[in-house]
Amino acid sequence: MxxxxxxxxxxxxxxxxxxxxxxxxxxxxxxxxxxxxxxxxxxxxxxxxxxxxxxxxxxxxxxxxxxxxxxxxxxxxxxxxxxxxxxxxxxxxxxxxxxxxxxxxxxxxxxxxxxxxxxxxxxxxxxxxxxxxxxxxxxxxxxxxxxxxxxxxxxxxxxxxxxxxxxxYYKSGVNPVKILVENDYVRAVAGGTGTAKTGGNYAASLKAQEVAAAKGYSQVLWLDGIEKNYIEEVGSMNIFFIIDGEAVTPALNGSILEGVTRNSVIQLLKHWDIPVSERRISIKEIFELHEEGKVTEAFGTGTAAVISPVGELNWKDKTIVLNGGKTGEISQKLYTTITGIQKGSLPDVLEWTQKADEGLLVK
Structure with missing residues (x-):
């Protein structure tokens, strides 16, 4: 057309x-x-x-x-x-x-x-x-x-x-949120519609979100729909962990939505020479690595919040606190950089933005 x-x-x-x-x-x-x-x-x-x-x-x-x-x-x-x-x-x-x-x-x-x-x-x-x-x-x-x-x-x-x-999105600065790991409900499975941005995926998430809110948690951490073991998404966002200086995020597996902000974060981290790994990662591994002092940050990525730091995870009534419940250095740097590029206050080094009047025939 x-x-x-x-x-x-x-x-x-x-x-x-x-x-x-x-x-x-x-x-x-x-x-x-x-x-x-x-x-x-x-x-x-x-x-x-x-x-x-x-x-x-x-x-x-x-x-x-x-x-x-x-x-x-x-x-x-x-x-x-x-x-x-x-x-x-x-x-x-x-x-x-x-x-x-x-x-x-x-x-x-x-x-x-x-x-x-x-x-x-x-x-x-x-x-x-x-x-x-x-x-x-x-x-x-x-x-x-x-x-x-x-x-x-x-x-x-x-x-x-x-x-x-x-x-x-943040009324008083970028503050970490408390997350409940969901053990009963699932968001999507491989072969389903998890890779599509369709309303049914969000309707399916409402019950778990309601349960989490009643327990005082801001969001739900979704696990895979088969083993209930491998981390997928957090709320309606993709998720990252900083483990021993490396950024780790669940690999796209047929049930995870590929976020634009997720892709941007991966590119920025590589641009900064911070190693990035896309792989399967279990909730048990996260809790064990945290006990060893190796998990220093976690954050969700999405259009609304850009970067949403995770301050606490609750899994089967066990709780871990990340970075003392404060926003981590990498989370803050990512938020500041991406929002700066979006608002034109920082250099668009990866050429991500388009002017809204670019390519128009009339003004």
């Missing part, structure tokens, strides 16, 4: 902007959204930017009954000199298509969707918070819209992009 086919209808009514000092994640949305339709006869078509509005769907739409849907999450950042930056959007669009393939959803033109996203950001630019560590969260998603009560791939879809201004 060519960029000339992107239709734009501007809203006649502008919403009141939220108070940036009291932003809640994912509760307020910009004036416009991007929509594109798919049918098996026409392919992806009718790409348009329109005023933000409800969507009307038939009650028999397959997304409601069989969960054929995928989504992504990324952010736009306002720099000190007024430029708008995107952080590795091509990685998110490539992963969107990887998720599409797993869920039997037709692939989208990644370059066109990035172009359409940039136009959407250009139109709603004033919604990007100017305060430090604030950003515009971007949520592309695809839903199956064919009205049919039959278990088969849909022949009709919608791709929609909505955007929401968000504040800093």
């Amino acid at each position: 060519s960029v000339e086919k992107l239709q734009i209808t501007l809203s006649e009514f502008k919403k009141a902007k939220p108070d940036v000092d009291h932003l809640e994640f994912g509760t307020q949305f910009t004036d416009h959204m991007f929509v594109m339709d798919y049918s098996s006869e026409t392919g992806w078509h009718d790409a348009r930017i329109v005023p933000y509005q409800p969507i009307t769907l038939d009650p028999a739409c397959m997304v409601f009954h069989y969960g054929q849907t995928v989504f992504e999450g990324l952010k736009a950042y306002l720099t000190a000199d007024g430029e708008v930056l995107l952080f590795r959007p091509e990685k998110n669009m490539a992963r969107l298509n990887q998720s599409n393939e797993r869920l039997c959803i037709p692939p989208v033109n990644e370059e066109f969707v990035i172009y359409a996203l940039k136009r959407l950001i250009q139109i709603d630019r004033e919604w990007i918070p100017a305060k430090e560590e604030m950003s515009l969260y971007i949520r592309p998603f695809v839903i199956s819209t064919e009205p049919y009560l039959g278990v088969a791939p849909s022949k009709h879809f919608k791709l929609i992009i909505i955007m929401s201004p968000v504040g800093s």
Whole structure:
């Protein structure tokens, strides 16, 4: 689909902007959204930017009954000199298509969707918070819209992009969180949909998260679904451990989602000549190595928090405290560096950012 086919209808009514000092994640949305339709006869078509509005769907739409849907999450950042930056959007669009393939959803033109996203950001630019560590969260998603009560791939879809201004994930600095190791429930298994960013994976995680919260823990550490022994993810993030000066993260095994931040952390660590290992690692090994004084840090990686240090792990009523419950040196350096690159305050040495007005035909 060519960029000339992107239709734009501007809203006649502008919403009141939220108070940036009291932003809640994912509760307020910009004036416009991007929509594109798919049918098996026409392919992806009718790409348009329109005023933000409800969507009307038939009650028999397959997304409601069989969960054929995928989504992504990324952010736009306002720099000190007024430029708008995107952080590795091509990685998110490539992963969107990887998720599409797993869920039997037709692939989208990644370059066109990035172009359409940039136009959407250009139109709603004033919604990007100017305060430090604030950003515009971007949520592309695809839903199956064919009205049919039959278990088969849909022949009709919608791709929609909505955007929401968000504040800093950390209200009082980067602080470690307490994690409960989950022994009963599982997030995904190899051969399932764990490598896709699809709603069912998150619905499956809610019960364990509810149990952990009731016990005073912020997140769940997921173990593999077969042996309940090997570490996979933490909450909705990838996880890293610093062991004897080496960064160790679970290898992608068919049930772990490959995070954009995970990939960025691995590249940065290698750039700093810090050894990185992607391998199977058991929860028992972590507890044993911690007892030997070899596990000095642990942290989750994801779009929302960027880096989320782990201060405590509880496994079968045994608790270990990491780095005295404080944020470790590598965790802090990674957070400072990645957020600095995203906001344009540090050099983009690995060429990760794109200007949001780059490649646009009109301004």
